[in-house]
Amino acid sequence: MTLSLIFDMDGTIFQTDKILEISLENTFNYLRESKLWDKETPIEKYREIMGVPLPVVWENLLPNYSMEVRELANEFFHEQLIANIKEGTGALYPHLEEVFSYLKSNNYSIYIASNxxxxxLKAIVDYYYLDQWVTETFSIQQVQTDDKADLVSTILKKYDIREGAVIGDRLSDINAAKKNGLTAIGCRFDFAQEAELSQADLVIDDLQDLKRIFT
Incomplete structure (x- = not known):
């Protein structure tokens, strides 16, 4: 079908939910100790918007707060996420290594495009040695917009990719594929929403399904 596959990271490769709650709770405890927050931690709200760039996250979680407070929260949260990754609290999705090995051995090029x-991202790639399969990992920080379609476009131009697929769990991944003329493969995993998945070209329930698709 295609030779170039672009994967989302959170909720597609990496089980972010395993470090999300504790990292978010630690962050809002920090805000409480700093007398900047006095309510419950908005974990469900974050789950709803999972997949958007972090600046957008804090616009939603701290809508009536200054940019300084949002940046403070973002920095602390980011540190907590990385610490939990390095402590081994997170995990890859089941069969990820098996599927990546299969794809690599069948001459598929693998990239990561993440918000x-x-x-x-480097912490995850380094901890799980993803570089043995992944050609390059791209962050939304590498483009001037918050649109993942622009990030995917950057990958296509750098590697002269004409055909391929974007594999991810959220609408941003599906839109990134379609705006760039690629196949959109939705993942029915932890943060996925059926209304968004309905817009994908294909939907998988397990990463092993990719071995069937890319035979």
Whole structure:
């Protein structure tokens, strides 16, 4: 079908939910200790918007707060995420290594395009040795917009990719594929929403399904 596959990171490759709650709770505890927050941690709200760039996250979680407070929260949260990754609290999705090995051995090029920040993505790639399969990992910080379609476009231009697929769990991944003329493969995983998945060209329930698709 295609030779170039672009994967989302959070909720597609990496089980972010395993470090999300504790990292977010730690961040809002920090805000409470700093007398900047006195309510419950908005974990469900974050789950709803999972997949958007972090600046957008804090616009939603701290809508009536200054940019300074949002940046403070973002920095602390980012540090907590990375610390939890390095402690082994997170995990890859089941069969990820098996599927990546299969794709690589069958001459598929693998890339990662994520709304995550550079240091965060590097922590995951380094901890799980993803570089043995992944050609390059791209962060939304590498483009001037918050549109993942622009990030995917950057990958296509750099590697002269004409055909391919974007594999991800959220609408931003599906739109990024379609805006760039690629196949959109939705992942029915932790943060996925059926209304968004309905817009994908294909939907998988397990990463092993990719071995069937790319035979």
């Amino acid at each position: 995550g920040q550079i240091e965060y």
